[in-house]
Amino acid sequence: MENSFFSNLKCRECGKLYPKQAIHVCDFDFGPLEAVYDYEAIRGKLTRQLIESRPQSMWRYRELLPIDGEPTVGRQVGFTPLVKADRLAKALGIRELYIKNDTVNYPTLSFKDRVVSVALSRARELGFEVVACASTGNLANSVAANAASAGLKSYVLIPADLEQGKVLGSLVYGTQVVAIHGAYDQVNRLCSEIAGKYGWGFVNVNLRPYYAEGSKTMGFEIAEQLGWRLPQHTVIPMASGSLLTKIHKAYKEFIDLGLVEKTPFSVHGAQATGCSPISTSLKRGSDLVKPVAKPQTIAKSLAIGTPADGYYAIHSMNQTGGSADDCSDEEIIEGIRLLAEHEGIFAETAGGVTVGCAKKLIASGKIPADSSAVLCITGNGLKTQEALLNQCGAPRVINPSLREFEDQIYQPDLAAAF
Amino acid sequence: MAEEKTRLWLMFPARLITRPIIWELAKKFEVVTNIRQASITDEVGLLSLSFQGERSEIKAAIAWLEEMGVKVEPVEINTIEG
The missing domain is CATH 3.40.50.1100 (Rossmann fold)
Structure with a gap:
């Protein structure tokens, strides 16, 4: 089926339109190009019922993705779980919390x-x-x-x-x-x-x-999995800043198309302290992103010193009343452990950044304690195990003896007393 | 040797903002510069432009800029992702 809804590429700086080719910057001002759609044609045709009738993958929103025909690569990708994280919510001090769990995205365990x-x-x-x-x-x-x-x-x-x-x-x-x-x-x-x-x-x-448009599907899925509503707060890790801008775009598209009600929402950015050009600029009240010459963080997947979409990410956060924070290597590890120990989800270091920054944003009241938030967890912890070496203790070693087990590990009488 | 064209973003630290670097570059190297965007505050200067010239001249001009403390990025800014 020909998808007639994806119309052009458009310069994000000057708005000049370009044909749908393999080009990425504007000839005129070197601004980045972005996919645009015929929203008038999509409105009314793309309904909740139509989306729900399709297979559970990111391609159920295909009218809002920039291809002409049917998808041919990665047809099973996406529709990862949105986990209601009550135990982590309690630990972080927030009324309601969800984890968008792309640690189990197919096939390579990341967004x-x-x-x-x-x-x-x-x-x-x-x-x-x-x-x-x-x-x-x-x-x-x-x-x-x-x-x-x-x-x-x-x-x-x-x-x-x-x-x-x-x-x-x-x-x-x-x-x-x-x-x-x-x-x-x-x-x-x-x-x-x-x-x-x-x-x-x-x-x-x-x-x-x-x-870049593929990132929007994370936002579409969050809204659908919440029962066709937008979360009040979404915390998103930032490397280039692209994911944050695209989740913002996804929420706006769903509002414009009438798929969700227009309710207030904020997008918040999370970075590692050792590479935090975007959060630092936002905190200073500037939209000029000063490059970080030598990123130093265990969150290597976020270590981009000159983020291409930093400027746009700052505008998304400002437009939605969002904020940004950063966390140290120790706080990243604590974030990974908090998520693992409370929800059974093992995230890579970027996930630790998201949890660590969410904790700070909640503690400072930038995400109010009586609100609801979604944390975007973008990659699997099995990929960055070296970051946790010697951080989670070690197994206790015994000989194959029940007496040793009861002497050193587990005392049934004591356990019963509790 | 054939001429090449490359599109770049230059990022100037505060101490270089008032210095006429692009004029100096044009005097030193056989490179045609064509500015497309600029944003300058008292803390940082950002400039997008194209360089046209012999490959060796373009490379030498970039090396000179970097030696001066200017950060030189391709038009995409970051091409290496996590």
Whole structure:
């Protein structure tokens, strides 16, 4: 079926319209391009009933995703659980709390599968045979896996000093992994050059307008899973800031289309203290994001010193009455443990950032204690286990003897007394 | 050698904001600069522009800017993601 609703790409700075090709910046002012839709045509056609009748994946909102035909890559991605987190709510001191749990997103256990499935479905429509990305972790894994399942050749560019464990998570899918020596800035510019030169579908460069729209599905799902209403507060981790702007866009689209009531909502951003250019600017009351030259945090998936969407993320937070905070490595680990010990969800370090910052925002009253909030947990803790080494204690070792067990581990008489 | 064109964002620290860096660059290197956007406060200067010239001249101009303390990013700003 031809999707006639995705109409153009549009410059976010000057509003100039562009055709739906593999382009990502405006010729005039170099502003980023974004997908736009014919909302008039969608209104009335896309109903709650129609969405609910479709398979439980992110593609149930396909009228609001930038592809022309049916999705061909990642058709099972998304519709992850929205978990009512009563125990964590109590621990953080808030009336109602939910976890949007993308630690179990299919197939590579992070929210990146959402953006990659849109980028690769569009890459196929545009005729690309080779797809690529530059990544230090989750994005690389997702491009490699989704490209493999779609039969596309893929290249993953990484900094040469990346840990072996993360490299393996891409190599296993048969992708071409290219490790580049050099400082971050040089590697960053080379990736831009490579993307421009070989006619590849570079998911986070020339396919970025398509890729970024995939993040909206996290917002759509939250609203639907809450019973077709918007959460009062949403806490979102920020690397480039793109996810936060897209969840904001998703909520606005649902309001505009009459799929949810227009109720007040705030989007809040979470960063690691060792790389917090966006939250620092917001706290200073500025929308100019000063780069962080050397990010230093265990939350490596958020360690982007020059966030491309920082300016737009600040505007989303300001427009919705949202706020931002940052947390230290110790607070990130505490956040991971809080989530694991109260809800049984093991998040990667970015999840620790989200929980840690939510705790601060609730304590400071920026998220009121009598309100309701959703925390966006974007990746699985099995991917960043090294961050928790020696942080969770150790098993207690005994010999195969019941007496030792009762002497050292568990005393039934004492237990009964309690 | 064929000419190349590259699109960049430059970020100037506060101490360089009043210095005519782009004029100096044009005097030193055979690179055509074409400014598309600029935003300047007393704390930071942001400039988007294109460089056109021989690859070696463009690379030398970028190295000179970085030596000066200007942060040079591709037009996408960050291409490497988590």
